[in-house]
Amino acid sequence: MDKKSSTDWRQRVSDKLVAPEDAMARVGPGAVVAIAPFQGTPYALCDALAQRLADVNNIHIYHPVSLFPWFDAATGEFTLHTWFAQSGERDAVNRGVVEYMPFARWESGTVPEAYAEEPDFFLVAVSPPDERGYCSFGPGVWFSPTMVRNADLVIAEVHEDFIRTGGDNSVHISQIDHFSEATSDPRRIALPRRKDEEIPIVEVICTLVASELIRDGDTLQIGVGTVSAALAPYLKDKVDLGVHTELITGGIAELACEGVISGRRKTMHPGKVVGSALAAIGRAERELIDGNPLFELYEFSYVDDLRIIMQHDDMVAINNAILVDLTGQVAAETIGTQVWTGTGGQTAFAIGSSYSRGGRSIVVLPSSHIVAGDRVSRIVPTLPDGTIVTVPRTFVDSVVTEHGIATLLGKTVRERIGELITISHPDFRADLRRESQRLYGVAV
Numbered sequence: 001m002d003k004k005s006s007t008d009w010r011q012r013v014s015d016k017l018v019a020p021e022d023a024m025a026r027v028g029p030g031a032v033v034a035i036a037p038f039q040g041t042p043y044a045l046c047d048a049l050a051q052r053l054a055d056v057n058n059i060h061i062y063h064p065v066s067l068f069p070w071f072d073a074a075t076g077e078f079t080l081h082t083w084f085a086q087s088g089e090r091d092a093v094n095r096g097v098v099e100y101m102p103f104a105r106w107e108s109g110t111v112p113e114a115y116a117e118e119p120d121f122f123l124v125a126v127s128p129p130d131e132r133g134y135c136s137f138g139p140g141v142w143f144s145p146t147m148v149r150n151a152d153l154v155i156a157e158v159h160e161d162f163i164r165t166g167g168d169n170s171v172h173i174s175q176i177d178h179f180s181e182a183t184s185d186p187r188r189i190a191l192p193r194r195k196d197e198e199i200p201i202v203e204v205i206c207t208l209v210a211s212e213l214i215r216d217g218d219t220l221q222i223g224v225g226t227v228s229a230a231l232a233p234y235l236k237d238k239v240d241l242g243v244h245t246e247l248i249t250g251g252i253a254e255l256a257c258e259g260v261i262s263g264r265r266k267t268m269h270p271g272k273v274v275g276s277a278l279a280a281i282g283r284a285e286r287e288l289i290d291g292n293p294l295f296e297l298y299e300f301s302y303v304d305d306l307r308i309i310m311q312h313d314d315m316v317a318i319n320n321a322i323l324v325d326l327t328g329q330v331a332a333e334t335i336g337t338q339v340w341t342g343t344g345g346q347t348a349f350a351i352g353s354s355y356s357r358g359g360r361s362i363v364v365l366p367s368s369h370i371v372a373g374d375r376v377s378r379i380v381p382t383l384p385d386g387t388i389v390t391v392p393r394t395f396v397d398s399v400v401t402e403h404g405i406a407t408l409l410g411k412t413v414r415e416r417i418g419e420l421i422t423i424s425h426p427d428f429r430a431d432l433r434r435e436s437q438r439l440y441g442v443a444v
Contacts, residue, residue, distance in 0.1 A: 009128035248295075
């Protein structure tokens with residue numbers, strides 16, 4: 001790979017260079033516009049499209065994991081489609097304003113039905129081209145290579161600070177119809193931060209997972225939630241770990257550079273850290289990844305393909321939960337009928353790791369949380385009415401809270417209930433025992 005911050009990139013694509021407003025002027029009534037997710041969001045193009053929506057009607061915008069404030073910035077008639085209800089669009093999803101599609105089936109080389117398969121426009125952020133004319137999708141590939149091939153018109157916003165990696169993280173300038181410059185102060189949604197009171201709980205959970213459940217040579221998928229995303233720094237004493245994960249979280253780059261993550265024992269892509277995107281990591285870690293041959297980013301639908309995941313030996317999935325019931329069912333998407341987030345790859349990785357030779361599926365969560373000033377248990381007798389089961393209990397090996405590890409694999413319902421009550425918050429254990437007797441006829 002060649003790293004080049006091309007000061008002359010504007011001259012090289014001068015025949016394709018347009019202002020964001022001029023690029024979006026081509027969007028007419030009824031257009032279908034797909035936009036790259038998360039860090040691939042082209043903010044200047046989104047802003048120009050938001051202004052354009054005042055003049056055109058019936059625009060369908062497909063923007064999963066959107067970091068652009070569509071409902072604050074845009075007027076006019078448009079429909080926003082997503083399959084991942086993050087914090088900036090969660091309220092709109094639950095009010096029915098956003099077209100939300102639950103999705104958890106990923107297949108290599110395809111775009112999920114939740115995304116516009118053949119859009120009129122595809123908007124994406126890219127790096128400047130290198131001397132061979134190749135741009136990078138920077139910190140996130142997602143579905144961009146397929147969307148570039150499928151869209152009628154591809155419009156790229158150039159971000160000069162974007163990194164380059166191996167894998168499927170490139171697009172040639174000949175595949176892009178128009179280029180536009182990024183703005184220096186874009187509107188964007190701020191991502192939520194971990195609450196101070198969660199920090200000691202997270203430290204205990206990560207210590208338990210790292211010391212008791214992760215083995216030398218394991219290949220890891222680490223979810224991006226509050227607890228699991230903090231895991232990497234606790235793995236420093238491990239040997240020859242591998243990574244095959246949806247999103248590369250903080251601390252992984254440092255472990256790779258230190259040799260803790262070597263990938264030597266990986267069944268697929270040996271010696272490589274494989275993901276689809278980076279998950280809001282800092283500048284120092286981005287610089288460690290930039291141009292580093294250890295790191296490869298591929299399309300989301302490849303990384304999360306169940307058939308790819310299960311081919312890895314010793315594949316370990318570590319993911320978060322909102323609630324876990326006393327039999328081990330995991331809810332990570334909704335509380336009742338209220339959508340909290342999307343499925344992402346959690347279901348696929350939990351199942352894939354369960355079928356992996358030597359693999360395990362681990363779920364992490366605090367035992368309780370504070371709601372409107374009251375402490376509420378996150379280990380519950382039954383899931384609230386309407387709550388979606390993200391991971392069936394048969395694909396959960398261990399559940400970890402700050403009070404310990406519940407081992408569920410090979411356990412009866414009675415044994416599962418006993419394990420989960422043991423790791424619940426002490427304030428709720430008596431109630432959980434009473435409910436286990438009432439609901440399941442099980443006394444523990």
